[in-house]
Amino acid sequence: MKKIKLIGISGVSNGGKTSLSKKIVDRFPNSIVIRQDDFFREEDDPNHIWIVLSSGVKHQNWEHLNSVNWDKLKSQVDLTLKELAKRDEESFLIIEGHIIFNYKDFPFPYDSKIFITLPEDEAYRRRQVRTYVPADPDGFFAECIWPMYLKNKEEMSREGPDIVFLDGTKDPEEIYQSVLKVITGNKS
Template sequence: MTKWMVIGIGGATCSGKTTLATRLHEKLKNSILMNQDTYFRPKDDPRHVHIPELNHHNWDILDSLDIEKMHSDILEILSSQEDDDNRGEIRLLIMDGFLLFNYKPIYDLCDLRYFLDLSRELCEQRRSRRVYDPPDVPGYFEAVVWPEYLRYKREIEDNEQVMRGIIFLDGTGDSNETFQRVFREISQKSSEN
């Protein structure tokens, strides 16, 4: 059976999670990349939490995602049989998502967990340059995005066991330095296995 190492990259919206995960995937052979954003529920899904005062769904909570499907897909990947080309090599599953570590079944699967933190000002500035589908409505960042991020981060900080299992990184730092650090740590951990 294939031996897997699972890397989780979580943190604030627009903190560089996907950029880091993509660079790692491109550099690390035998890796698979999984992005939590592909698991958003369809816009018309009745399980969305609607915010009447904004006339907009809350896209920044676990209920906005089919997180159980993501977990199921992860388990399917991790149970896949090795092929002749990869026999004996460690395979890597690299995941990124803003709520990876708030869903315990996914948190528990990760061998390495990185959390990219970001200041409110920089987060808002970066997010204002992004295009979302559906687009953010006026006031959404202030009323939903940032408060939900703080709540999500507090859930992690309030759980000592979870906190010990996460490496916190500065999302405002040099992205190349962050990549080099994470790449070294993954390489070192994979050579130990």
């Protein structure tokens, strides 16, 4: 009997979620990734929560649940699940994003939840080598990204013990092997 497993991969900004998702799809080519980032609202969307940084710069809070169009994401998940159900092979549908476990109205139960952590200095270092549109204004990491990560992590952690936390400073292959055991049910 065919089975579709819904896998959530979340965690800190630049923790390795996308790289991990790609490795899983490389290993299980019948699988699909839906990235939360593809459902960010437009920059001028009135649903954004805005923050004012200590520099006086006003900027969208991309770490807030309102930054994502959840209705569009849910519709895409529903459509993708229906498409995967037509296939004969076992598949993983991976939902990847930094606040996916904080969204309480997600109607699809995860079979596995993975959360990648990093210490603040490493998360900041990794963030500095990436290009974002819109660009991060000065102070955005310290005043928004990191505090929101801690808030979202704490909120999500209270939901129960079903989330597997992984240290994102570990070797990517070690993280990948740990995730394979979780998502395939292989405890050895």
